[in-house]
Amino acid sequence: MPEREAVAQHGSPEQEVGDFLFRRREQIAQRWADEALFRAVFTVSRDEAVEAGRVVVEALSQVAASHRVTDPEADGFLVVREQLARMGAARSRTGMTASQVSKDVDALRPPVVDLLVADLPDAPADLLREYTNVLTVLMGTLRLVLMETALSEGQALIDRQRLQLLEVATPVIKLWDGIVAVPLIGTLDSARSQVVMETLLEAVIDQQARFAILDITGVPTVDSLVAQHLMKTVAAARLMGAECVVSGIRPAIAQTIVHLGLDLGTVVTRASLADALAYALHQLGAGIINAPHGVGER
Numbered sequence: 594m595p596e597r598e599a600v601a602q603h604g605s606p607e608q609e610v611g612d613f614l615f616r617r618r619e620q621i622a623q624r625w626a627d628e629a630l631f632r633a634v635f636t637v638s639r640d641e642a643v644e645a646g647r648v649v650v651e652a653l654s655q656v657a658a659s660h661r662v663t664d665p666e667a668d669g670f671l672v673v674r675e676q677l678a679r680m681g682a683a684r685s686r687t688g689m690t691a692s693q694v695s696k697d698v699d700a701l702r703p704p705v706v707d708l709l710v711a712d713l714p715d716a717p718a719d720l721l722r723e724y725t726n727v728l729t730v731l732m733g734t735l736r737l738v739l740m741e742t743a744l745s746e747g748q749a750l751i752d753r754q755r756l757q758l759l760e761v762a763t764p765v766i767k768l769w770d771g772i773v774a775v776p777l778i779g780t781l782d783s784a785r786s787q788v789v790m791e792t793l794l795e796a797v798i799d800q801q802a803r804f805a806i807l808d809i810t811g812v813p814t815v816d817s818l819v820a821q822h823l824m825k826t827v828a829a830a831r832l833m834g835a836e837c838v839v840s841g842i843r844p845a846i847a848q849t850i851v852h853l854g855l856d857l858g859t860v861v862t863r864a865s866l867a868d869a870l871a872y873a874l875h876q877l878g879a880g881i882i883n884a885p886h887g888v889g890e891r
Contacts (some may be wrong), residue, residue, distance in 0.1 A: 606720075606727045610709075611657035614650050617708050621645035624704040626754075630697035634683045645680075649673050653731055656814075662731040665738045678742035698736040702729065765796035772801040772873045774866065778811030786822035790829055797835045804873035805830045808866045810841030820855045827860050836861065836876070838868035 598662035604612075611679060614621070625631050626639050656662060657667030684694045685785035706725055766774045773796045775789060793805055807826065809815070815823075823839060830837040840863045844852075850857060863869040 602767060605660070607657050607660045607662060608661075608722045610727045610731065611654045613712055614654035614657060614705075617712060618647050618654065620648040620708060621650045621705055624708075625649075625701055626710045628696075628697070628700050628704070630701065630839065634680045645676060649675065653735060656734070657727065657731055662727055663734055665734055665741065667734075670735075670738050674742050677718065677739040677807070681739050681742060695736055695740060696709065698732070698739055700704055701735075705732070725739035743845070753767055767796075767800055768806070768870055769874060769877075769879070770887070771801070771877055772806070772870065773797065773800050773802045773804070774808060774870075776808045776811065779817045780814075781812060781822060782834065783822070786819070787827070790826045793826060793831055797830060797833045802835050805815050805835045806838045806866065806869045806873065807837060807839045807844070808841045808869070810843070812841075812846075812864065813847045815849055816855050817855065820850065820853070820857070823827075824857070824860070826848055838863060838869045838872060838874075840864070861885055 606819070612647045621641045626635075628643035631642040631646055652673040656664075656667045659667060659669065661667035661669075681694055685696060705728060709724060709728060709848055710721065713724070764775070766776065768774050773793070775793050775796075777789065781789070789807075791820075793807070796802065798803055809821065809823075812819070827837040827839070838861045839857075842862055842864065861872070863872055
C-alpha cells in the first residue's frame with residue numbers, strides 16, 4: 594500500500610499517536626512507574642506513581658490530537674504543569690543537575706516506542722517511522738515543559754527562602770512596655786525595606802507599642818531610596834498610632850543626607866539606640882536614674 598493511502602487510512606500521524614497514547618495509557622503508566630523520574634518522586638506507593646503517569650500520558654494524548662506536539666504552551670500541558678514542576682523540583686532537591694533530570698525524561702521514551710511498534714505490527718515501515726518521529730518530538734516537548742516548570746518552581750523556592758531570610762534578618766525587639774525596636778544591619782533595598790515596614794507594623798499592633806525605634810547603626814550607607822523607605826515606614830507607624838524614632842545616624846550618613854537634600858525634619862532622630870530608648874521612656878513618663886558608682890559591683 595502506498596504511504597499516501599496508508600496515511601489516509603490511518604489518519605494523520607499526530608492523531609494516530611494521540612489515539613495510541615490514550616488507548617495504551619494504562620500500560621504506559623505501568624512501565625513509567627518503574628522509571629527513575631516517577632519511582633524516586635512517588636515513594637509512598639507504586640499506585641501513586643502509576644496514577645501520575647496516567648495523567649501525564651493523557652495530557653500527551655491531548656497535545657498530539659491537537660497537532661501541537663512542538664508547542665510547550667499547548668492546552669494539554671496545562672493540567673500537568675504543576676505536577677511536572679513538583680517532579681522536577683523533587684529530583685533537583687536530591688542534588689541532581691538539570692542534565693540528569695533531562696536524562697530521566699528521555700528514559701520515558703523507549704518504553705512508549707516499544708509499545709507503539711507492538712501496537713501497529715501491520716503499519717508500513719515509513720509510516721511507523723513517521724509515528725515514531727512524532728512521538729520523539731512530543732517527548733522532547735514534554736522534557737522542555739518539565740525543565741521550564743522545574744526551573745520556575747526552583748526560582749519560586751529561592752524567592753521564598755530569600756524572603757524568610759529577610760524576615761529572620763529583621764528582628765523586632767521589645768525594649769519596654771510600649772517600646773519596640775528594629776536594629777538594621779547590612780544594605781537596605783526595596784524588598785528588605787518592605788519587610789522592615791511590614792514587620793515593624795505587625796509588632797506595633799501585637800505589642801500595642803507607642804514608640805517604634807529604627808536603629809540604622811549597622812547600615813553602611815544611606816541613599817535617597819533608603820531614605821524614602823525610612824520616611825514611608827515612619828509615616829506608616831504614625832498611622833498605626835506609634836511614634837517612630839530613627840537612631841544610629843552616624844556623621845558620614847548625616848553628611849550624605851544633607852548632600853542629597855533630604856528633609857528629615859519631621860522625623861525624630863537620635864544618635865544611638867540608647868538615646869532613642871531614653872527619649873521614648875521620657876515620653877512615656879518613666880524616669881531614668883543612674884545608679885551610684887559602685888552599686889551592683891562586687
